[in-house]
Amino acid sequence: MGFGTVSRGGSSRWPDQRLCTVEMGPPCHTSCLSRRKSSSSPKIKVDLDSSTGIAVMKFQSPPVNSLSLDFLTEFCISLEKLEMDRSCRGVVVTSALPKIFSAGLDIMEMYGKSPERCGEFWKAVQEMWLKLYGSNMVTIAAINGSSPAGGCLMALTCDYRIMAENPRYGIGLNETQLGIVAPFWFKDTMVNTVGHRTTELALELGLLYSAPDALRLAWWTSWCRRTRC
Ligand SMILES: CCCCCCCCCCCC/C=C/CC(=O)SCCNC(=O)CCNC(=O)[C@H](O)C(C)(C)COP(=O)(O)OP(=O)(O)OC[C@H]1O[C@@H](n2cnc3c(N)ncnc32)[C@H](O)[C@@H]1OP(=O)(O)O
Secondary structure, three states: OOOOOOOOOOOOOOOOOOOOOOOOOOOOOHHHHOOEEEEEOOOEEEEEEOOOOEEEEEEOOOOOOOEOHHHHHHHHHHHHHHHHOOOOOEEEEEEOOOOEOOOOEOHHHHOOOOHHHHHHHHHHHHHHHHHHHOOOOEEEEEEOOEEEOHHHHHHHHOOEEEEEOOOOOOEEOOHHHHOOOOOHHHHHHHHHHHOHHHHHHHHHHOOOEOHHHHHHOOOOOEEEOOOOO
């Protein structure tokens, strides 16, 4: 499947290159509650605070938030709903599971499935990328756990990234280590963030980075010391 032109931003909801302050804690006051809209699908929970215009999308698909067809479909529907809500200006994607942001594409979707199912799955992966990359909202990945391969793609597709520091958490396009080649648009998304040379090295070796190493290579907008964002 080819790609059309992707518009990125371009609406008044997009603050050009400004850093975002993201309130990720519980509501500060009970009066805030009335301005919160929540929705939950089996694999993704969304909380939108209309007073700030910030939505938090939490992945809750144990054991590892793998990107299955169901997960990707729910993700696209949730993002579309937020996109249509004019009170929503930004969305934070993060994980409700301990230690894992997302394990990437669901391996079981790529094994022993019919060509039709494979096509549907691959289209959903591309759809996720197109919707996230082309979003008019400010998109932020709060990476509170490991994020290999497709999980890393999702984070790289956001406008900003914040990662929790924990030596056990790694992020990167490590497909080479798995004996597969990262699709060219995975690679391009990484090039956009960290440049050609770093991407070349990272993909050749299938590297997974810790938060401080990734920060050094300009992956991040920010990082935090708390293990849970
Ligand atoms: C064929 C379809 C498409 C056709 C056209 C396209 C053709 C091109 C295809 C090429 C695709 C190229 C792109 C690939 C991008 C990807 O994302 S590939 C997936 C890469 N991800 C991984 O390899 C992650 C592997 N997992 C881990 O490293 C670890 O599990 C973890 C660090 C995420 C977590 O570690 P830990 O906490 O120790 O948990 P585990 O015990 O390892 O795992 C728990 C549980 O989860 C299962 N699991 C892990 N990862 C995945 C996954 N990606 N998909 C599905 N399931 C996963 C793991 O098996 C365990 O299950 P059990 O408890 O044993 O049942």
